[in-house]
Amino acid sequence: MISQAMEDYLKAIYKLQQTIKPVPTSALAEHMGFSPASVTNMCKKLAELNLLHYEPYQGVVFTEAGLQVALEIIRHHRLIELYLSKALNVPWDQVHAEAEKLEHVISEDLEDRMAEMLGDPQFDPHGAPIPSRNGTIFRPESESLIDMKAGNRFVVVEVNDDDSELLRYLGTIGLYPGTELLLVERAPFDGPLTLKVAGKQHNLGYQAAKSVRVAPVETSQEPS
Amino acid sequence: MISQAMEDYLKAIYKLQQTIKPVPTSALAEHMGFSPASVTNMCKKLAELNLLHYEPYQGVVFTEAGLQVALEIIRHHRLIELYLSKALNVPWDQVHAEAEKLEHVISEDLEDRMAEMLGDPQFDPHGAPIPSRNGTIFRPESESLIDMKAGNRFVVVEVNDDDSELLRYLGTIGLYPGTELLLVERAPFDGPLTLKVAGKQHNLGYQAAKSVRVAPVETSQEPS
DNA sequence: CCAAAGGTTTAGGTAAGTCTAACCTAGAGG
DNA sequence: CCTCTAGGTTAGACTTACCTAAACCTTTGG
Known part of the structure; x- marks a missing residue:
């Protein structure tokens, strides 16, 4: 139902909406390196799935469901980064690339096991906050x-x-x-x-x- | 270049060729749940890539390159199974499903780290032999x-x-x-x-x- | 109120992998 | 040795998922 490409869009939207809300499709297009048309297209699909509120010419905002999905993926990504770094000694400049691939295929069960093994950590190796299992996230002032x-x-x-x-x-x-x-x-x-x-x-x-x-x-x- | 679907074909061929050589396309079709036409199609593609010798009406045999690719994927799969089982206590009836997804996205570097962590193991949790890094495999008599x-x-x-x-x-x-x-x-x-x-x-x-x-x-x- | 910047629509393309249906081939039995 | 049939192949088309270019529409600010 939610494809890998969709997950990547949601992640990008999450990042951008920390700065601008609603997120203009053009900003998304630039960030992802796609044409504006592609982005509009995908945003309509994501709105169909009730993951985004999409107002033509205004940009997109997360629905509650969409935000939860985005946070889940980000949790995957950051937990994986930390796990690779701690459990397998992967250098911190490589964990991002690995996590990009793994985040899309890891199961919730595996994620829970990793989190448990790491003692429910708060931050990934780059200092980014790891969303909790129930979708809350706390980003320290900086x-x-x-x-x-x-x-x-x-x-x-x-x-x-x-x-x-x-x-x-x-x-x-x-x-x-x-x-x-x-x-x-x-x-x-x-x-x-x-x-x-x-x-x-x-x-x-x-x-x-x-x-x-x-x-x-x-x-x-x-x-x- | 080599897609996930191709990797799945190569794995299936490896399994079947332990019993029949050359592997009839029909056996592959049955094993994978695809139509014979689809399988013929894919076999031609894999032959194009010099991974298989394909003789129409006779079936397929690995080339040396194809065998190495197949063994590499199998090594991924089995190392992941063992790693999940040992490092994350995933029950042995679940590791296969997880490994099916992870085997396609894991990097060689990560694999090496897992192998090292496990002390270059010989067998996965189900007793299947893990091919060595250079593509040799030893299956005990049974x-x-x-x-x-x-x-x-x-x-x-x-x-x-x-x-x-x-x-x-x-x-x-x-x-x-x-x-x-x-x-x-x-x-x-x-x-x-x-x-x-x-x-x-x-x-x-x-x-x-x-x-x-x-x-x-x-x-x-x-x-x- | 109008222009230009920004956003959308339309139409179309590609790539990968699948299927159906029509067709061909090999090899066993008469 | 010929024929029949099971097995295998070909051709063509479809689906899914994604992307783009170019034409068109909207918003906003001067």
Whole structure:
């Protein structure tokens, strides 16, 4: 009933609707690399199945059912990523590609077993939150490193999982979720950022910095 | 290049060619539940790809390349079965269905990691041999329980993995690969067989007995 | 109120895998 | 050795699932 292509659309819609609601079909088309016509087509199908509310010229919004399906797939994806990383030592820059394929064929039973084995984890290896079995998800506050001011300390909360080259680089400088960093300085305009991680300085390109989400570190821990 | 459907054909051909060579297209059609026309069609495609030698009206035989592909898929399938069984405690009557889906999407890298984690195992949970990475396979001598005479002792070598109801029953009576049994008696014609397993007697239907492959137990261990 | 940006419709294409129905072939029995 | 039939093949068409290009329609903002 729900094809793999449909699942990919729902995942993309989930991602986009965190920024824009309703999601314009053009944004979807761009994100997925399909023509706008294809996207309109598929959106109508998904609306038929009551997974989306589709208003011509306005874009799409999830129905409750659609949101649940999307979260289920995302749960698959992120649990698989974490499982591969922890149980089979797959490097964190490879788990995304593997999970892309596995998420569509894994059974709920298998997923439950993996979740149990991992102790019902909250986050995947890139810091993205794993939706719970009943479809709730909690995303911690974070901001893109690109918007931060030099001279402050941050913790890495989450990084983009789909650029494996970037992940490999971040790995070499030790920039994982939970890692602390100091934003030393920012070159003007779209220039690179200079970071200090574990005592060593590194440069991070402007584009790369967009993919790193951080939270400010509390330097003093006095409560109010 | 090689689609999932093709992989399924190659698997089926591998199974059948253990009994008949060359494999008649009609046998394949019956085994897979497709029309003879569809099978002829696909066999021609696979021959195009140099995976099969196809002689019209005679049937198909693997090329070396085709055999390697078939063994690779079978290795995927059986390693996955064993992995699910050992690492995630999936019951042995369910692993086949899961493996059917996963075998088509798993990467070589992941497979290697699973194999390593399992210590390069020789057999899957049903006793079927796992082809080695370089495509060699060793199947121990065994005969179907259906052909054995009453009054003798046997070890279970292998059982069919695709009948999950049967597997569940065999599980309840403790009949796994490696288990010893005594064939107490056989009802005439196509009647059930009476077995003694771990001191308890059980009946096994005629059809079920076909799926159980055994080897005779050496009662005396004096060498010649 | 109108233009252009954005979105939709229509019509059409491709690819993979399947089937039906008509036809051919091999080989066994008369 | 010929013929009949079971088995196998061919041709053609269908389905499903997805995609596109190009023409057309709508919305929105100046």
